[in-house]
Amino acid sequence: MAALILAIDQGTTSTRAILFDAKLKPVALGQREFRQFYPKSGWVEHDPEEIWSSVLVTCRSALRKARAKPQAVKAIGITNQRETVVIWNRRTGKPIHKAIVWQDRRTAAFCAALKAGGHEPLFSARTGLLLDPYFSGTKIRWLLDNVKGARDKAERGELAFGTIDCFLIWRLTGGKVHATDATNASRTLLFNIHSGQWDDELLRILGIPRSLLPDVKDCAADYGETAAELFGAAIPIRGVAGDQQAASIGQACFEPGMMKATYGTGCFALLNTGTQAVASQNRLLTTIAYQLDGKRTYALEGAIFIAGAAVQWLRDGLKLVKTAGETGKLAAAADPTQHVYLVPAFVGLGAPYWNAEARGAIFGLTRATTKNELAQATLQSVCYQTRDLLESMRHDIGHAQKTVLRVDGGMAASDWTMQYLADMLDAPVDRPPILETTALGAAYLAGFHAGLLPEPARFAEGWKKQKRFTPKMKAVERETKYAGWKDAVRKLLA
16 A cells, blocks of 8 residues: 555645645645635634534545545645634633634734833744734734633633644544644744743733643654544644745755745745844744754745735626636736736735735726736736845845745746746746645655655755746836835835
8 A cells, every 4th residue: 555645734715635645746635615704804714613624524535536545644744824823622622712814903903002012022032023913922812801701711721722733633633632833833922933932921921821832843743643533544643834834845945045935815935044043124024944853944934915815806806807817818918008006905014014004005097907907916916025025035134145936826826927026026936846835845744754755855856846937027127117016005004
């Protein structure tokens, strides 16, 4: 029976389960979308039970499509939307509230109060993060303060907190394991990324009982095994990483200076900085890229909240396209004499602006503007935001070296967008054959710990590009277009 690895990729809008063989070639895929809840402006929630159901359905679907027996699966790897928060009852396993999603902005006022109180330098120094609603810590505080009886139960040790990976591990193991990995822990505002421990002073400031928190493990580690009745056999869980770190691993960005960008609901760019946790002077994040054998590797990260979600808005909100794939053709047909800019701050602006109150706007509309120009402005906005991140990273690391950018995620399939990205960055953009690099990274971690796959350096030797996009735009045109973007952002923030 050939050995298989099962990767669970639990994303913001859908769950994927992908079976890989021992050479990390995809064998079968199960996928299911789930509902998004928007109870108030700026609030975003998921139903944890619906997420759990989607995981079971997609895993079973992948096994069925591959005609694989569960005994053939030697390890499970989990990757997940990161800062999304679930709190559940330890006895029943039932969530006390819907999951609060990473995009949610309900704690903006609390974050502002913490900043006004002078706390941000301490949080940044220890966690590498900023005081923003994006991160898990203030969401936990909100749940404890707003769900009836939650704080009392938490103080008595009756509740458990987890990011989505942690919640799934609890459910998959039948409540036997309450654990997360270092990358997910590093996104909570509660974890000291230098000592590798939960930070009691930060917990005290946020008013969060330590009893809520999971154990923190390496990305490749023993996370228990699934209850046998779920899939027909107990399967070891051996790898966990947050989605952006998993994508960086899947892109084999193991050397300092290597950079990847993942274009999903949002866009997240990570630059490997090795064993040095570089403190950003440009409002980027310092985060754990991965932790193996107890050793932490760090990265600078820039987070763009809206990337593919803007294309979804064109499709589902404005009904301008029926499929996301149409946008590239529309953009190519746009009138070159028009200069339309979309600033997609639908849930605020992420790095390097970090403005939770900003909202989206379109600049440069004329009577001649059509859906072609709107589609082009939407795709271009992702490229402009990526340049914002790259410029900030170059300043932080102290040189303007032209980094090759490795890309993945749904939008990376668009040739038009990737060419414009290369033009705007004035740097090569490499796209691999497998765009599901997030799942690939989770599968690698699980397979590595299970002894099926080689160490990172040998894994990296096998990385290949499917296509390289090289800059073609003239420097004057590039800088003129980027200046127009910066002007649009200034107007929005004003």
